[in-house]
Amino acid sequence: MGGKRQKHRAGNNSGGGRNRGNNNQGTGERGNYASIPTENALYESYYNQSGLIPSEEWNDFWTSLQKTLPTTFRFTGGKAHALGVLKTLKETLIPHLVGIEWEGVPVEAPRALGWFPDSLAWQLSVGKSTIRRCPPFKKFQNFLVAETTVGNISRQEAVSMIPPLVMDIQPHHIVLDMCAAPGSKTAQLIEAIHANEETRVQAAIQDESIDDGSGGRPAGLVIANDADYRRSHMLIHQTKRLNSPNLIVTNHDATMYPSLLVKNEDGRKEYLKFDRILADVPCSGDGTARKNYNVWRDWNPLGAIGLHLTQVRILVRGLQMLKVGGRIVYSTCSMNPIENEAVVAAAIDRCGGLERVNILDCSDRLPELKRRPGVKGGWRVMDKDGSWFSSFEQVDKADMREARLSRIVPSMFPSEDEKSDEDESRVPLERCMRVYPHLQDTGGFFITVLEKRAEIGAVKSEEHGRRKMAAIARSKVGTSSEGGKGAEVEETLEGVELVPTTTTSEGETPTPGSPSKRKLTEAVSNTTPPALKKLRSDLPDTNGDDNSDGGVQLGDEETTLGTRTRPTAPSPPKKSKGPPAEEPFKYLPTDHPVLESITKFYDLSPRFPKTCFMVRNTEGIPSRAIYFTNHLAKQVLTSNEGSNVKFVHCGVKAFMKQDVQEEGVCPWRIQSEGLSILEGWIGETRVVRARKRETVRGLLKELFPKVHAEGQEGDVIREIEERVRGLTMGCCVLKVEPTEGEFEDRMVFPLWKSRHSCNLMLPKDERKYEPPCYCDAGL
Template identity: 35%
Template sequence: MGRRSRARRLQQQQQQRPGSAEDGGKRNGAGWEGGYPEIVKENKLFEHYYQELKIVPEGEWDQFMGALREPLPATLRITGYKSHAKEILHCLKNKYFKELEDLEVDGQKVEVPQPLSWYPEELAWHTNLSRKILRKSPQLEKFHQFLVSETESGNLSRQEAVSMIPPLLLNARPHHKILDMCAAPGSKTTQLIEMLHADMNVPFPEGFVIANDVDNKRCYLLVHQAKRLGSPCIMVVNHDASCIPRLQVDVNGRKEVLFYDRILCDVPCSGDGTMRKNIDVWKKWSTVNSLHVQFHGLEILQYAIFCALELADVSSELPGLKWVPGLSQWKVMTKDGQWFASWDDVPHNRHTQIRPTMFPPKDPEKLQAMHLERCLRILPHHQNTGGFFVAVLVKKSSMPWNKRPPKLQGEPVEPRAPVPPSPVEPTVGCASNPLELESKLAPGMSDTEAVERAENSGSKKDGVCGPPPSKKMKLFGFKEDPFVFIPEDDPLFPPIQKFYALDPSFPKTNLLTRTTEGKKRQLYMVSKELRNVLLNNSERMKVINTGIKVWCRNNSGEEFDCAFRLAQEGIYTLYPFINSRIITVSIEDVQVLLTQENPFFRKLSSEAYSQVKDMAKGSIVLKYEPDPTKPDALQCPIVLCGWRGKASVRTFVPRNERLHYLRMMGLEVPVDAEQEAGRDDSSGGDPAEAGPPR
């Protein structure tokens, strides 16, 4: 049976299902209306729990419950580090948002999107437009296509508002080494990548993001999210967050423990704050879930925090964000509504379900020193969001086994309190006398020796406070292809270097491929720091993906001076090192190149024509620089990969990226033409064979 026949049969089966969309059914959280009952947004146990603990400020209960029962507003975030951010913001505000004014859908006035008051530079917006309205309304069809296309291009992210808060408060900088412990699906990870690339003139920031998730399938969703941003500084790994391997790096020929500057730890939770988008929580919520995830979440946190940490006061860091302080007193409730005020009240038969760490400290001085009021609790009714909890922990002093001196107060490197680098291994127990602990470590002991000494000593053996014994690494899913760095004497590189006149500073040792046998078909690049991590930890961790594609082999590359063509995915990283094969084009040239299949040389401007006419066939770079004397023209640079044929030029740019540039130039792209516009570069097709020979 052919593909079309199978597709037709599946379509017919779908149409015959009761309650299907074709039958007029409408989908809700439980399934299709008519096939399944509507979920009632009530849970008496949930209400009893929240009211007893006074989680909601007095007098706000009705507003709180009313907000929970309303659909969650749609929110979007503009990718902040790209030079196109201002152009996208201008396009949104002056075109698409203006078209929404005075618009009604099904008798309901459409709310014009508003910026999130606490997100910097108007780069995040929210609206009452649901996906259902966007898809069904002809008036909103162009706006919906814009959102879909720009999201695929990595220029927009549809991300829940409260999810944007932790990366902002993490205060990451381009030189920071960051661990994202429970990263999938990746919206926070993309924010961290943006922070690394705050200066677009630096193709390889010193910092990097290692994004981890325990779910193998969700790791590939994470890869998709991260690859939209085209960064050589991201690595996706697949481990249980409670036992991420201790990594090593080479420091001047000596193996040292990898120390992280920032750790984002989005641990499993009870899901209360997701009721507005995951309405199944209404009927499934129970304290049993909370008690279960508390133990697993604590394991993960222990691999991220240390006894020298304290809660940071971030109350002034996001002006406009409404929140309430963390609680310092609470009780624990069982699934049947029984309360326990302290661990002493818990009967022995409950000790496997309820644990001492679920209660606040009994010592008033210790409780006060914790400053739990510095935690942020975001309630749904305060700013029409989901619910969220944020705790920012800052390392104020070195670990007892860590001889690296802490940064001094007042050091201008960090605007917040100083944060000495931290290894991922936790401390679980502490010696009663820190001075006694210090004396057990040899003077001048390195970080690595100290961590290994503490680890080998166990949690409390000999009074040493250190990480728990390492757990055996568990591997999930399929075995990944290897990451093989190109040897310095590999004969494939000199022709590439000569053809593109690569700058001597080009880091060729950062090139890698995913095969050990046969021809190398695609070449990727990582930053120097991630190369260090890969080379020294291949047996310790399961890497799902890293690097950015910069070159693809032509099937008939032997006919040309170079067998590898440029890949659009990595062109912004690679371009600063290329000194040949560059054609400077005007904005009119860009329009021609993006709207015509194989424009002849003569269709280009005289300046572009004079550059391309005597150039040898093969891969080229097409560069547009904005003219500051023409404020109405596109004011962000564009770098495109192209191919110089016998008599014509073509671009090799993914469809959505092509549409993005056309929109930024103010050109209207018909909705029915979007599916046909452009050609996806990710297929690795051979430009020498594509299209009519000219």
């Protein structure tokens, strides 16, 4: 949904979320947005005086920000049925929505976004009242809801769609989404991994010489992370519609994302590096004013200032985990250079300069997308009182006024204004992309594509702008020099290399690549001097200033210099209020009795990758559900078992246990989520085929239609009744073939055969959905 607003922890969307506002996608309006005063003097002053927007464009820019954002949605790329639905939209629905007037006012029909490939993204500018009362648009709304439910359509802000499009993801890539919730961009990453999958799977099914153990499915993997446990489950809900066995969800602070282990070809464990990384980081969200009330109500410059260092840390951590030659896309829904160009320049500097990290020129990508180049320099920093600073030296010399300016750090300022364009050491910030609301009726956004050229060891320490405050604090404990122990701790922690490069043999504990570098856990536990402990209770008051983001990081806690803490009496330890412990992921051996019974009942092909079935309980017993993952996901989960990595989700539910009343009946029914993975490998003994629309319609509308005795035929399942009658009790697969005048696309459903009836095993919401045919719009 278009970037992330400010969060209290890296990768965490709590406390406002990712531009939640009143985001009623699909209506064209956001609650009673017209009644919200779109005014904020400091916000207007900041961007008017910043020089980012040319004076001749200012009125268009500011007027656009004050308008409600159009609704946008996209079709699931690479999914054959979704492409069929797109055809239905273009050929059947849109003609009925063109040239409509409602209450005497012309109403604009939905239109494709010209810059999005293959017309897969569309925009709707119709207001909620029109959609609710105008019959053609009411039907169109029903169409959107139904197709979203079954995973053919995703509703997503237009600018939010850009970062995944410039990542150049291939099906074999290992991809990390560092701050993923709520998951709209993650869905795009998954779709890219599964591009053209259906064609490859069909080829593997039909050609027995194709036997690489994958069944034609992609070898790549998407790991999606969020620091907020509850929002990580929102992420799971958003991506579950895609039914991808190539997805893992984790729950970690993105600034300290743990190194993951994986076995190499020799069976030795090594640290996993990523081909592509998306760092859509927490930001102030000032580009979301068109859909988020809070920007107009709450915006002030401290939002960007407080998040700058967190954003740098996330980007640096991502660069450490990236493969040499890999790409990381950094993006925000902010227009502020402090959160954008300043972060990119700081991260490149901390990682060793352009010899190790460079900005790629993506001006040839998405040619119809209107954008502006990144700001090469000259930006300034505004404090919360509206005062401007052109350099950190001005801040350093200014009256500190307690802690008001202590959050401003050197890396927020342009550092290369004096370098010429011909200087090869100059960071080419103009290669960044800026999207403004007035250019193509969107929100504001920032995107940069960086390429890793060489391995990154220990990164440079951050230069904090707390010199005077720290000096005051140190003077109270007798360490008055600028190189006091507090500063030493900061340098030590920031110098820890978080991605060791050595490998280990099976069962050994990995060690950092250099003996001079300690593990992060050691640095956390062994580098807190007594002087720092005293600082925590001896610092001057900040007069109610917000907590800063420039403190010394100690594990998951942050000690912020400049914040008074009063001594308190020791209290008994409290029970942890953290997220509940996740059930482990246990893979089943291929000779497990349950898998053998399933294989026999469904006549499952021996070429199907049965090594990737798993359950979620400590004992590894298939008691209720069996899940399926791809091989790389299995490697990651098993290699990191027992570590501190917090895996939240992985796998597609393939089988569910069903209560059966007869002996000899396989109780494991195929789950609808896993049907697309299994159906091509199931033998004909458990397959029922249909072609007529009335058959599917009858099964969708009627629960448990009767299977009549031989010689009798009912009205609901007449076409398939004889075939179903001959099946033994249990689950089978209904395959609907495309037929002229009936269905455009091939479809597959799980079907349960009982003694005297049958039933489609579909969720209630999906039963309401009726697939489109040749003769109507499927409404």
